[in-house]
Amino acid sequence: MIIVMKVGSPEAEIERLSDDLSTNWGLTPEKIVGKHKVVIGLVGETAGLDPLQLQEMSPFIEQVLRVEKPYKRVSLEYRHGEPSDIPVTTPEGTVYFGHNRPIVVVAGPCSVENEEMIVETALRVKAAGAKFLRGGAYKPRTSPYAFQGHGESALNLLAAAREASGLGVITELMDADDLEKLSEVADVIQIGARNMQNFSLLKKVGAQDKPVLLKRGMSATIEEWLMAAEYILAAGNPNVILCERGIRTFDRQYTRNTLDLSVLPVLRALTHLPIMIDPSHGTGFAEHVPAMAKAAIAAGTDSLMIEVHPNPAKALSDGPQSLTPDNFDRLMNDLGAIGGAVNRWQQPVPVPV
Numbered sequence: 001m002i003i004v005m006k007v008g009s010p011e012a013e014i015e016r017l018s019d020d021l022s023t024n025w026g027l028t029p030e031k032i033v034g035k036h037k038v039v040i041g042l043v044g045e046t047a048g049l050d051p052l053q054l055q056e057m058s059p060f061i062e063q064v065l066r067v068e069k070p071y072k073r074v075s076l077e078y079r080h081g082e083p084s085d086i087p088v089t090t091p092e093g094t095v096y097f098g099h100n101r102p103i104v105v106v107a108g109p110c111s112v113e114n115e116e117m118i119v120e121t122a123l124r125v126k127a128a129g130a131k132f133l134r135g136g137a138y139k140p141r142t143s144p145y146a147f148q149g150h151g152e153s154a155l156n157l158l159a160a161a162r163e164a165s166g167l168g169v170i171t172e173l174m175d176a177d178d179l180e181k182l183s184e185v186a187d188v189i190q191i192g193a194r195n196m197q198n199f200s201l202l203k204k205v206g207a208q209d210k211p212v213l214l215k216r217g218m219s220a221t222i223e224e225w226l227m228a229a230e231y232i233l234a235a236g237n238p239n240v241i242l243c244e245r246g247i248r249t250f251d252r253q254y255t256r257n258t259l260d261l262s263v264l265p266v267l268r269a270l271t272h273l274p275i276m277i278d279p280s281h282g283t284g285f286a287e288h289v290p291a292m293a294k295a296a297i298a299a300g301t302d303s304l305m306i307e308v309h310p311n312p313a314k315a316l317s318d319g320p321q322s323l324t325p326d327n328f329d330r331l332m333n334d335l336g337a338i339g340g341a342v343n344r345w346q347q348p349v350p351v352p353v
Contacts, residue, residue, distance in 0.1 A: 001041075001042040001046040001049065001051070001054075001064065001065065001066050001067060002039050002040065002041050002042065002064070002065050002067060002077065002078060002080060003017070003039065003040040003042065003054060003061055003063075003064050004037060004039050004061070004062045004063045004064070004065065004080055005037055005038045005039065005040065005060055005061060005062060006037070006060050006061070006062045007036055007037055009038060009060040010060070013058060013060050014031065014038055014040070014060075016058075017029075017040065017057060017058050017060075017061075018031065018040060020057065021040070021042065021057075025044075025049075026044060026045070027042045027043065027044040027045075027046070028042070028043040028044055029041070029042055029043075030042075030043065030073075032078070032079055032080075032082075034079070034080065034082045035082065037062070037080065039078075039079065039080045041072075041073065041078050043072065043073070043234075046066075051064035051065070051066070052064075065077065065080075069226075069270070070223070070227065070230075071223070071226045071227050071229070071230040071271075072230065073230060073233035073234060073238070074226050074227075074229045074230045074233055074240075074271050074272075074273060075226075075270065075271060075272075076269065076270060076271055076272050078272070079272040082272060083098060083099040083100065083272045083274070084098060084238070084272045084273055084274065085097070085098035085100070085101060085274075086098060086211055086239045086240070086241055086273075086274055087211075087239070088132075088168055088187050088188055088211050088239075089168075089187060090131070090132070090166070090167065090168035090187055091162060091163070091166045091167070091168070092166040092167075095131050095132070095168060097211075097241050097274040097276075097302055097303055098274050098302060099268070099274060099300075099302055101302065101344075102339075102344055102345060102346035103297060103301065103302060103303060103304065103335075103339050103344045103345060104131050104132065104276075104302065104303040104304075105125075105129060105130045105131060105132075105303070105304050105306065105332070105335070106130065106131070106132040106133075106134050106170055106276070106303065106304065106305040106306070107121075107125035107128075107130040107132075107133070107134065107305070107306045107307070107308045107328060108121055108122065108125060108130075108133040108134040108135045108307070108308055109121055109134075109135055109136075109307060109308065109309045109315065109318075109322065110135075110136055110307055110309070110315065110316075110317040110318035110321075110322065111135065111136045111154075111315075111316050111317045111318075112135040112136060112137055112154035112157050112158055113315075113316050114157070115157045115160055115161075117309075117310060118133075118135055118157050118158065118160070118161045119157075119160060119161045119164050119165070120310055121133070121135075121161075121308055121309065121310055121325065122161040122162075122164060122165035122167055123164065123165050124308070124310075124325035124328070124329075125167070125308055125325070125328060126165045126166065126167050127329075128325075128328055128329045128332040129332045129336070130167065130332075131167065131168060132167055132168040132169065132170050132187070132188070133158070133161055133162065133165065133167040133168070133169050133170070134170045134171070134190075134305055134307070135154070135158055135161070135169070135171055136154075136171060136172055136317075137151060137152070137154035137155045137158065137171055137172075137182070138151060138154075138171075138172060138173070138174045138175070138178065152178075152181060155171070155181060155182060155184075155185045156185075158171060158185050158186075159184075159185045162185065168187035168188065169185055169186050169187050169188075170186065170187065170188040170189075170190055170213055170305075171185065171186050171189075171190060172189075172190040172191070172192045173186075173189050173190065173191060173195075173201070173205065174192070174195065175201075176200065176201055176204045179204055179205070179208065183208065183210055186210065187210070187211070188210065188211045188212070188213050188241070189205055189208075189210050189211070189212050189213070190212075190213040190215065190243075191205060191212060191213065191214050191215060192215050193215045193216060193217050193218050193220075193245055193281075194217070194218075196214065196215060196216060196217035196220055196224075196225065196228050197217060197220070197224070197228055199228075199231055202228060202231035202232050202235070203231060203232075203235045204235075205232060205235075205237065206231060206232035206233065206234065206235025206236055206237045207235045207236055207237070208237065209237060209239075210237075210239075211237075211239035211240070211241065212232055212237060212239065212240050212241070213240075213241045213243055213276065214228060214229050214232065214240055214241070214242055214243065215243045215245050215278070216242070216243065216244050216245060216247065216260075216263075218246070218247055218248045218257065219247065219248055220247070222263060222266060222267070222270070225242065226242075226270065226271060229242060229271075229273060240273050241273065241274050241275075241276055241302075241303065242267060242271070242273050242274070242275050242276065243275075243276040243277070243278055243303075243305060244259070244260055244261075244263045244264075244275070244276070244277050244278065244282070245257070245259075245278040245281040245282055245305075246258055246259045246260070246278070246281050246282030246283070246284075247260055255282075255283050255284055255285065255288065256281065256282075256283060256284020256285070256321065257281060257282055257283070257284065258282075259277070259279060259282030259283055259292050260282075261277070261292070261295060261296060261299050263275070264277075264296070264299040264300045264301060265299070265300065268300065274302040274303065275300075275301055275302050275303070276301065276302065276303035276304065276305055277292075277293070277296035277301045277303070277304055277305070278304075278305040278306075279292035279293045279296065279304070279306065280305065280306055280307035280318070280321045280322065280323075281307075281318075281321065283321065284320065284321050285320055285321060286312065286320065286321055286322060286323050286327070289306060289307075289321065289323060289331070290327075290331045290334065293306060293331060293335060294334060294335060294338055297335060297338045297339050297342065297344070298338055298342070300342075304335075306323065306328065306331070307321055307322040307323065308322060308323050308324070308325060308328045309322035309323075309324070310324070310325060311324075312324060
């Protein structure tokens with residue numbers, strides 16, 4: 001349930017109303033400040049409440065509405081139709097993920113292999129216009145014999161790349177025991193596709209304040225994905241970015257997964273959270289990544305995650321889907337043309353090709 005306050009409602013009245021709802025009604029009120037109005041989200045046993053009775057609590061209440069979706073905090077209704085901006089602090093300032101913001105590009109290798117490689121890649125992707133470096137320290141792999149990442153030592157290498165480049169860092173958390181040390185390096189904590197419904201892990205990242213990138217499970221419906229995000233918001237962390245990385249369908253010969261770009265208009269109608277598209281995992285082949293990245297911008301993505309490796313043929317994981325730095329430069333120039341056409345691009349210095 002949400003209470004929409006009238007434009008210009010006094011702050012003292014909003015606070016009085018929130019205290020009353022908490023003390024006398026047993027609800028948890030959450031104040032959401034929009035561009036023009038303040039909305040109070042009500043969490044708790046609201047099914048039996050009479051909206052008309054709530055309406056009478058203050059002359060500054062414009063309307064009281066029920067949130068019909070099973071995911072409450074995640075729903076667009078909860079913010080009265082206003083999309084969220086997710087601020088992320090990086091070494092060079094705050095970067096915002098959001099529907100009304102410039103498209104944020106995240107780039108880097110699947111796995112952190114050594115310091116020279118990760119620093120070189122960070123400097124190259126930053127020069128091309130990326131704002132964040134991706135790189136796995138802990139890698140979930142289908143085979144127990146495949147490279148699993150260097151673990152804690154790779155976090156130190158990510159920290160070195162962060163310092164050298166000024167990029168923010170996004171890296172995956174697999175085990176709650178690693179949360180504290182990973183948070184010291186990561187500006188955004190990634191929950192991967194295989195852990196999308198690891199509810200205890202979702203609660204843990206929801207109880208801390210670093211933004212969370214939630215990848216869609218490989219067989220997850222959109223509602224299951226949004227309910228997973230609800231776990232994080234319900235635990236107290238409102239800063240969640242949804243990442244589509246391809247789902248498993250019938251054809252595994254020509255693409256690694258099926259990149260579901262239809263989530264862009266669908267999610268836009270369902271949730272206020274920003275959306276990222278990962279065309280690298282979505283296709284599995286470097287030659288298909290540029291087309292899907294361009295299509296994602298045209299369809300309205302807020303962010304892109306693209307795998308880049310200085311020598312994909314020798315990558316320890318996901319080499320076939322990784323672009324070389326030179327190909328990433330070319331792609332960023334192409335993306336700039338599309339992003340500029342939809343007023344979502346910010347790249348002051350063109351990259352020579």
